[in-house]
Amino acid sequence: xxxxxxKETNNGFGVTVFDNNGVKHKVGVLYNGEIxxxxxxxxxxxxxxxxQEEHEWVNQTRRFAxxxxxxxxxxxxxxxxxxPDRIATAAMAIANLPPDTFEAHFGEFxxxxxxDAGEAAPVVEVPDLPPTTVPRVEQDIYLGLEETDTxxxxxxxIDDGTLEAVVNAAMEESEDGGLVNRIxxxxxxxxxxxxxxxxxxxxxxxxxxGPVTIRWANGADDEEVAQSVARTLPDRxxxxxxxxxxxxxxxxxLEDLRQSLVRHLCCQVRDCYITMGIAPPEDVRIQxxxxxxHLGWYSNHDFYQNYHDxxxxxxxxxxxxxxxxxxxxxxxxxxx
Amino acid sequence: xxxxxxVPIPQLEQEADQAAQQALSSDEPLVVNRMGTDVHIxxxxxxxxxxxxxxxxxxxxxxxxxxxxxxxDKRLEQRSENLEEMFSGSDELDEATLEEFGVDIDELEGxxxxxxxxxxxxxxxxxxxxxxxxxxxxxxLTTVASAGVPLAAGAAVAASGSxxxxxxxxxxxxxxxxxxxxxxxxxxxxxxxxxxxxLQESDGTGELSEEVDY
Numbered sequence: 001x002x003x004x005x006x007k008e009t010n011n012g013f014g015v016t017v018f019d020n021n022g023v024k025h026k027v028g029v030l031y032n033g034e035i036x037x038x039x040x041x042x043x044x045x046x047x048x049x050x051x052q053e054e055h056e057w058v059n060q061t062r063r064f065a066x067x068x069x070x071x072x073x074x075x076x077x078x079x080x081x082x083x084p085d086r087i088a089t090a091a092m093a094i095a096n097l098p099p100d101t102f103e104a105h106f107g108e109f110x111x112x113x114x115x116d117a118g119e120a121a122p123v124v125e126v127p128d129l130p131p132t133t134v135p136r137v138e139q140d141i142y143l144g145l146e147e148t149d150t151x152x153x154x155x156x157x158i159d160d161g162t163l164e165a166v167v168n169a170a171m172e173e174s175e176d177g178g179l180v181n182r183i184x185x186x187x188x189x190x191x192x193x194x195x196x197x198x199x200x201x202x203x204x205x206x207x208x209x210g211p212v213t214i215r216w217a218n219g220a221d222d223e224e225v226a227q228s229v230a231r232t233l234p235d236r237x238x239x240x241x242x243x244x245x246x247x248x249x250x251x252x253x254l255e256d257l258r259q260s261l262v263r264h265l266c267c268q269v270r271d272c273y274i275t276m277g278i279a280p281p282e283d284v285r286i287q288x289x290x291x292x293x294h295l296g297w298y299s300n301h302d303f304y305q306n307y308h309d310x311x312x313x314x315x316x317x318x319x320x321x322x323x324x325x326x327x328x329x330x331x332x333x334x335x336x
Numbered sequence: 337x338x339x340x341x342x343v344p345i346p347q348l349e350q351e352a353d354q355a356a357q358q359a360l361s362s363d364e365p366l367v368v369n370r371m372g373t374d375v376h377i378x379x380x381x382x383x384x385x386x387x388x389x390x391x392x393x394x395x396x397x398x399x400x401x402x403x404x405x406x407x408x409d410k411r412l413e414q415r416s417e418n419l420e421e422m423f424s425g426s427d428e429l430d431e432a433t434l435e436e437f438g439v440d441i442d443e444l445e446g447x448x449x450x451x452x453x454x455x456x457x458x459x460x461x462x463x464x465x466x467x468x469x470x471x472x473x474x475x476x477l478t479t480v481a482s483a484g485v486p487l488a489a490g491a492a493v494a495a496s497g498s499x500x501x502x503x504x505x506x507x508x509x510x511x512x513x514x515x516x517x518x519x520x521x522x523x524x525x526x527x528x529x530x531x532x533x534x535l536q537e538s539d540g541t542g543e544l545s546e547e548v549d550y
Contacts, residue, residue, distance in 0.1 A: 038541040309525075
């Protein structure tokens with residue numbers, strides 16, 4: 001994939017994309033993520049005349065164009081639940097939550113997964129379904145950070161020396177070892193214990209979780225039944241939605257769930273990049289089930305390798321299709 | 337914002353502690369040396385909390401907040417009102433007091449910002465934008481902010497650093513990104529067998545819009 005922003009209008013951007021099949025596209029990405037126009041001459045304009053591969057090249061192009069505008073210009077153009085930065089943030093927050101907060105957020109999710117495996121009472125009653133149906137357990141995650149929490153976190157970062165360590169590491173002239181390693185080293189040298197800070201940040205970042213929800217495929221569509229909850233949820237799209245199968249996991253306790261949940265979300269991050277046609281960052285070149293839909297995409301087609309399968313042999317992470325600016329996020333810090 | 341002669345943060349911390357002690361133990365006017373200038377802080381009869389430890393702490397916060405990423409230049413300007421509110425509630429400092437304290441906005445806004453560029457470049461070059469994550473977390477946190485929740489940019493940068501370090505230090509990332517020991521391979525294979533999801537149909541193309549008219 002290779003993208004370049006060619007034009008800005010009052011409503012959005014014109015982006016030229018070369019897809020992984022070498023076809024040139026002009027894609028209009030509006031500030032809200034809507035596609036306003038799409039010109040290309042490599043495939044039939046009428047989707048009913050396209051092959052499966054041609055569908056996916058077109059879809060990859062649109063996903064990458066939206067991601068490119070998001071990262072370069074800072075607009076909310078990526079589809080909800082498909083923003084790898086948000087999903088990664090959710091994963092990191094979950095990894096660092098104090099045990100009681102983790103249980104408060106995901107204890108019922110855990111119970112439903114255990115029910116799925118026949119080991120607990122259900123939170124949500126699963127209706128009788130055909131034997132070929134695999135219900136999955138899902139729960140929405142809303143990220144946010146209140147102003148007061150931000151101030152409190154800042155105080156904490158000053159108190160424990162984290163801020164100073166990070167700033168010093170960032171200001172070092174040395175390019176050796178990369179920024180993250182330098183931060184790690186500085187923190188280790190000064191014996192700063194980040195555990196409490198990370199927990200506080202994590203608690204602040206996870207604003208709310210939605211009800212435990214069972215979804216299952218009925219043809220191309222999904223059906224669902226959700227837990228009824230009293231709490232009020234934010235009036236906006238959630239940022240992450242784990243999709244797990246209880247009977248595929250053997251958990252002894254909540255900490256087992258936490259490990260698998262973090263990994264599952266990292267697999268979703270991987271899926272976001274793979275289905276944009278570029279390589280995932282190295283840390284998430286991992287195998288295992290991520291997005292439910294993508295299990296079918298990976299397993300039913302040769303277009304993608306079996307990234308969902310922990311035992312598959314992966315020979316292609318799409319590095320050769322990844323442009324130099326694929327991970328650049330300058331637009332996020334420079335724009336409003 | 338970060339000036340070429342940035343003050344080491346431990347020094348700020350020390351100043352804060354000294355100032356707080358002095359405030360609590362003396363009836364004399366409080367003197368703080370800041371940016372090379374003695375700043376006299378008059379305790380007022382009506383507000384004897386002026387130099388309380390928490391207040392001094394706030395000043396240090398403000399100072400560091402400005403020093404971290406001027407960072408995030410435009411963002412700070414845009415949110416300057418929010419910041420003032422955040423750090424200057426009824427019993428806290430107002431802008432005039434900050435100025436009296438020698439927090440020189442003009443000086444802070446000028447100067448060398450290259451370290452922040454290095455931070456950004458470093459994070460970008462890291463190519464490990466996820467759990468090793470200064471990059472992605474910074475990105476994610478700052479965009480959580482732009483999604484409607486004001487967020488101190490300095491905290492975002494620092495938090496992302498602390499996140500990354502903690503994840504790596506604790507081994508949570510390693511655990512999560514190693515093997516999933518809880519996953520039953522045979523069950524997963526059975527489940528995947530039943531997932532019939534086809535690759536998504538794509539939308540039609542050929543429609544012209546102003547954005548693609550170039």
